[in-house]
Amino acid sequence: MEVYPDAGDIDMVNALQVYKEVDYPYMMIPDHVPQASGDPAGLQSFAYCYGYIQGLLHSADRLG
Secondary structure, three states: OOOOOOOOOOOHHHHHHHHHHOOOOOOOOOOOOOOEOOEOOOHHHHHHHHHHHHHHHHHHHHHO
């Protein structure tokens, strides 16, 4: 089952911290997103996931 990044089995905050620790140099993008009613193309769902990832990146930078 596809879920949003804040509802899955992976601790996204911890994952981001590890990526930062190892100087991961590549992009982070959502692969698939849940389908939401009223969003048949998934654009809002993708926007949410990108925003969530961006927020995690900003937090990781601020927290060091």
